[in-house]
Amino acid sequence: MKRITLIILVLGTFANAQNTPIKRDSSDVVLDEVLVIAAKKNKIETDMKMAVSVDEFLASSDNISFIKRGAYAWEPLLNNMSTERSNVTIDGMHIFGACTDKMDPVTSYVETNSLSDIDVKSGQEGSMHGATVAGSIDLKRKSTAFGIGQTWNGAYQAGFEFNNNQFFNLGNVSYSSDKLVADGSISYRKAKNYTDGNNDEVEHSQYEKFNTSLGLAYKTTNLSSVRVDAIFDKAQDVGYPALPMDLSLSRALITSVAYKQLFEDKLIKVWDTKVYFNAIEHYMDDTTRPENLVHMDMPGWSTTYGLLSKVNLKTENYASEIQINAYNNLSIAEMRMYPQDYSETTMFAYSWPWVTTRYAGLSMSNSWDISEKSQLNFGGTLGVNYNYSKYIEFNWIFHPGASQEKTRFLPNLYASYKFNTAGFDASVGGGYGHRAPSVSEGYGYYIYNSFDRYDYIGNPDLKNEISYEANASAGFKNKKGGIQAQVNYFYIQNYIIGRILSQGSPMNYQSVGVKGYTSLDHATLFNFSMHANYSILDNLHWKGTLTYARGLDENKNNLPFIRPLSYQTSLHYSYQKFGIRTSFNGDLKQINYSPEYGEDETPSYTNWNISADYTFYIKNYKTVFQLGAENVFNTYYSTYADWGNIPRMGRNIFTSLKIDL
Amino acid sequence: MKRLHFFVIVIFVVVSSCTVEKTDYEAELSTETTEYIEYENVTSITSGDYTINLEALNGTLYKGYNEIHLNIINTVTSEALQNADVTFLPIFTDANGNTSSCPHAYNLKYDATEDYYSGFAVFTSESDTTVSCQLFIAFQVGTQSYAINQPITVEEQTNLNLNMTAFTGSDNEQYFIALVAPQSPGVAENDLVVGIYKYNQPTEAAGTFPDLSQYSYSAVQDYTLFLDPRMPEASMGNHSSPNNVDLTMESDSLYHGVVNYTMTGNWTLNFILQNAAGETLKGTEVSTEFTPGIEGAKSELYIDILF
Numbered sequence: 001m002k003r004i005t006l007i008i009l010v011l012g013t014f015a016n017a018q019n020t021p022i023k024r025d026s027s028d029v030v031l032d033e034v035l036v037i038a039a040k041k042n043k044i045e046t047d048m049k050m051a052v053s054v055d056e057f058l059a060s061s062d063n064i065s066f067i068k069r070g071a072y073a074w075e076p077l078l079n080n081m082s083t084e085r086s087n088v089t090i091d092g093m094h095i096f097g098a099c100t101d102k103m104d105p106v107t108s109y110v111e112t113n114s115l116s117d118i119d120v121k122s123g124q125e126g127s128m129h130g131a132t133v134a135g136s137i138d139l140k141r142k143s144t145a146f147g148i149g150q151t152w153n154g155a156y157q158a159g160f161e162f163n164n165n166q167f168f169n170l171g172n173v174s175y176s177s178d179k180l181v182a183d184g185s186i187s188y189r190k191a192k193n194y195t196d197g198n199n200d201e202v203e204h205s206q207y208e209k210f211n212t213s214l215g216l217a218y219k220t221t222n223l224s225s226v227r228v229d230a231i232f233d234k235a236q237d238v239g240y241p242a243l244p245m246d247l248s249l250s251r252a253l254i255t256s257v258a259y260k261q262l263f264e265d266k267l268i269k270v271w272d273t274k275v276y277f278n279a280i281e282h283y284m285d286d287t288t289r290p291e292n293l294v295h296m297d298m299p300g301w302s303t304t305y306g307l308l309s310k311v312n313l314k315t316e317n318y319a320s321e322i323q324i325n326a327y328n329n330l331s332i333a334e335m336r337m338y339p340q341d342y343s344e345t346t347m348f349a350y351s352w353p354w355v356t357t358r359y360a361g362l363s364m365s366n367s368w369d370i371s372e373k374s375q376l377n378f379g380g381t382l383g384v385n386y387n388y389s390k391y392i393e394f395n396w397i398f399h400p401g402a403s404q405e406k407t408r409f410l411p412n413l414y415a416s417y418k419f420n421t422a423g424f425d426a427s428v429g430g431g432y433g434h435r436a437p438s439v440s441e442g443y444g445y446y447i448y449n450s451f452d453r454y455d456y457i458g459n460p461d462l463k464n465e466i467s468y469e470a471n472a473s474a475g476f477k478n479k480k481g482g483i484q485a486q487v488n489y490f491y492i493q494n495y496i497i498g499r500i501l502s503q504g505s506p507m508n509y510q511s512v513g514v515k516g517y518t519s520l521d522h523a524t525l526f527n528f529s530m531h532a533n534y535s536i537l538d539n540l541h542w543k544g545t546l547t548y549a550r551g552l553d554e555n556k557n558n559l560p561f562i563r564p565l566s567y568q569t570s571l572h573y574s575y576q577k578f579g580i581r582t583s584f585n586g587d588l589k590q591i592n593y594s595p596e597y598g599e600d601e602t603p604s605y606t607n608w609n610i611s612a613d614y615t616f617y618i619k620n621y622k623t624v625f626q627l628g629a630e631n632v633f634n635t636y637y638s639t640y641a642d643w644g645n646i647p648r649m650g651r652n653i654f655t656s657l658k659i660d661l
Numbered sequence: 662m663k664r665l666h667f668f669v670i671v672i673f674v675v676v677s678s679c680t681v682e683k684t685d686y687e688a689e690l691s692t693e694t695t696e697y698i699e700y701e702n703v704t705s706i707t708s709g710d711y712t713i714n715l716e717a718l719n720g721t722l723y724k725g726y727n728e729i730h731l732n733i734i735n736t737v738t739s740e741a742l743q744n745a746d747v748t749f750l751p752i753f754t755d756a757n758g759n760t761s762s763c764p765h766a767y768n769l770k771y772d773a774t775e776d777y778y779s780g781f782a783v784f785t786s787e788s789d790t791t792v793s794c795q796l797f798i799a800f801q802v803g804t805q806s807y808a809i810n811q812p813i814t815v816e817e818q819t820n821l822n823l824n825m826t827a828f829t830g831s832d833n834e835q836y837f838i839a840l841v842a843p844q845s846p847g848v849a850e851n852d853l854v855v856g857i858y859k860y861n862q863p864t865e866a867a868g869t870f871p872d873l874s875q876y877s878y879s880a881v882q883d884y885t886l887f888l889d890p891r892m893p894e895a896s897m898g899n900h901s902s903p904n905n906v907d908l909t910m911e912s913d914s915l916y917h918g919v920v921n922y923t924m925t926g927n928w929t930l931n932f933i934l935q936n937a938a939g940e941t942l943k944g945t946e947v948s949t950e951f952t953p954g955i956e957g958a959k960s961e962l963y964i965d966i967l968f
Binding site: 281293294334337339340344346347348349350391394396397398446503504505507512513 | 680683847848849895896899902903904921923924925927951953954
């Protein structure tokens with residue numbers, strides 16, 4: 001941690017050094033234009049709510065679902081695959097959670113008011129930043145473009161949610177001039193326990209989160225700029241009702257320095273290079289659960305540094321991005337069990353025995369406009385993945401003689417063909433890719449999974465998971481509306497999943513046995529989604545979504561956490577300064593559940609949500625006030641992906657106010 | 662901007678200040694155990710022209726297994742005595758004057774490269790005000806015999822990984838099992854080495870003291886020591902480890918096997934001792950059930966360790 005301080009002090013000084021007197025330069029236009037294009041503005045809000053958490057926003061994406069262990073830090077499943085199979089990055093930077101029990105997915109370390117967009121890519125198209133099977137989720141930070149004059153922008157958002165007394169304040173401000181740009185954000189959320197549809201309080205579902213970010217960019221020449229970014233996130237006293245322990249503190253420091261060079265009248269348009277560093281610490285706390293027989297300390301640390309360098313090439317009908325991506329991650333997790341007689345010696349082991357992961361990859365993505373109607377996208381990555389377990393003797397207990405160092409080559413390839421004419425569009429594509437086992441899958445040691453109640457053991461010599469993927473989409477659009485259907489199918493060789501081991505005995509007292517991460521011969525996954533929208537009137541819009549997925553292992557048994565048929569339908573009506581939205585969403589009964597992995601049949605549910613907003617001006621500042629209710633019927637339900645069948649939130653009335661400054 | 666700078670510094674000082682320190686694993690392993698690898702002088706005895714230097718790990722004799730080195734030097738020529746027949750016999754005397762011995766190597770082996778005579782002793786008790794221990798060392802140079810009787814101190818072994826147990830087997834023989842290695846185990850596969858010895862019951866009444874036939878011990882041959890390590894802590898619910906290997910005799914007359922410790926702390930090595938004929942001399946099968954909150958029953962034959 002001392003090192004971090006040092007780096008930060010250096011960064012801080014550096015940031016200060018950027019503050020040289022602003023000089024006017026009339027020939028900045030090129031850079032400004034390109035940067036404006038780069039800074040794509042998307043609003044992070046859902047149909048229903050304008051003040052959402054990152055999780056709620058991601059949940060509005062068709063191919064993302066969530067494993068929920070409580071009200072906070074949901075684990076995003078992309079294409080119904082868990083986080084080991086997807087790449088979650090922040091502006092392309094790799095970050096890895098420090099919790100062995102996945103209490104801190106990367107998405108829990110950012111806040112909506114510092115993000116401009118979330119870029120979700122399905123399957124091998126998401127392999128640009130590193131090997132993947134499911135795809136990638138890239139959280140894009142706000143980055144204001146250089147302007148001509150000096151401008152200040154900002155927004156402040158506050159709100160209250162009545163179900164769990166969540167109070168939040170989100171503020172962000174940006175400054176832009178022709179030489180210097182600054183983006184800052186600060187946010188604070190605090191929530192108490194929520195109540196379920198039976199009006200029962202769900203204990204240990206409180207949370208508190210503080211997040212702040214700062215980005216400074218300085219234009220070094222007409223065609224180049226330097227940008228320094230930092231995010232600091234701190235969550236404390238976070239309850240996980242589905243788990244036998246809570247979180248006392250998790251902290252992330254995410255920093256980067258980037259240099260961008262633009263080129264005029266050349267094939268190369270932009271060269272963007274970034275070095276980054278992030279450190280995450282995560283301290284679980286089970287003292288809040290007196291029913292626990294054993295008190296355990298379970299701290300975890302994850303430190304990553306990396307390099308990202310990319311060039312964009314563009315000609316009239318061809319665009320390409322070439323990227324070098326390298327990172328080094330060290331993941332450490334400890335467990336210390338306390339005997340009932342505290343005078344006795346404590347019991348210690350590593351659940352991640354100092355595991356280093358190094359990855360270096362060269363990727364390329366190309367887009368070729370064959371004609372005005374058709375486009376070919378293709379690309380690939382060749383990566384080298386290296387793992388090293390410092391205390392390999394932990395892994396040797398279950399896998400004697402397993403390799404301490406392991407180098408893997410990870411190729412990823414994809415191609416897709418898009419065609420559109422007169423409102424119709426269609427695409428077909430395919431992909432092939434490898435991924436390396438995650439730290440837990442490779443080196444995890446007695447990681448307790450409270451879902452199926454097994455202790456999980458990693459295997460350093462697991463084979464690469466190999467995915468063969470096919471996808472297709474078809475759609476139609478006109479002025480009144482559109483409809484779009486997407487399917488994808490994954491055939492995944494050496495699919496990694498936990499299987500009961502005949503040897504060893506549980507370490508965690510709630511556990512019923514030991515499972516080892518094992519490669520199945522193969523598994524298959526099928527995802528389907530359909531999306532339609534229609535403008536009934538100019539100010540009355542309808543939207544509907546239907547998704548279905550099926551996952552099977554080699555013996556045609558169900559895979560866990562596969563979303564049953566789900567639907568969402570919403571109406572939006574606006575009249576002058578008023579807007580009213582209402583939506584129904586739900587899942588059908590989960591018939592295809594997997595008892596082998598601790599799942600049981602989850603009944604169907606339907607939720608009705610409604611919200612209204614009013615836009616007005618306070619001294620020329622646009623202000624929006626929103627009032628709404630989720631789960632209006634106060635339905636008691638839990639979804640297929642609620643860990644341990646914890647009930648979801650009952651009726652929740654929410655209010656929020658947003659002022660654009 | 663200055664303010665910002667200040668803000669940044671303050672934040673990161675806060676960030677870096679209250680981190681939970683990572684565990685120093687190597688230090689963690691050595692809190693309960695100290696590994697001694699250096700042989701140091703325990704005592705030096707002079708007899709005639711010869712000085713005998715008795716060396717043991719850490720310069721101390723402990724209850725349990727001790728490897729000993731004797732270096733015999735001619736004080737006149739300053740040369741080490743080579744290839745002599747050196748005998749070694751430890752004798753305990755209790756308050757009533759009863760004498761007994763313990764498993765030991767009577768005839769010491771000469772090691773030409775290191776110039777010492779090596780052997781071992783498994784001290785079955787510590788020496789204190791009521792129990793004293795003496796070493797009877799004898800050797801011959803030419804026609805001249807030397808016999809030395811040296812009182813020694815046997816200290817308590819605080820490292821439970823060198824613990825021992827003594828028992829009477831179902832064949833009414835007296836057995837001794839002493840842990841030899843590892844001194845400082847890890848959360849790992851550990852090569853477990855133990856010495857298993859038997860008291861050779863005298864067939865005749867004692868002659869003149871010290872009558873060797875009364876104090877005869879030998880390493881048992883081709884026995885099997887079945888191993889089932891478990892954590893005795895109740896909350897660990899009879900937790901065990903996989904891939905352990907039962908102990909069998911190797912050429913060094915010691916028994917070798919593998920024990921896996923899945924975490925640090927208290928462990929019980931549950932044993933079943935079988936002789937070469939496959940007859941169980943001592944020890945019972947233990948439950949393999951995982952019983953959180955309830956301490957698992959130990960075998961009749963076990964040794965507790967801690968690391």
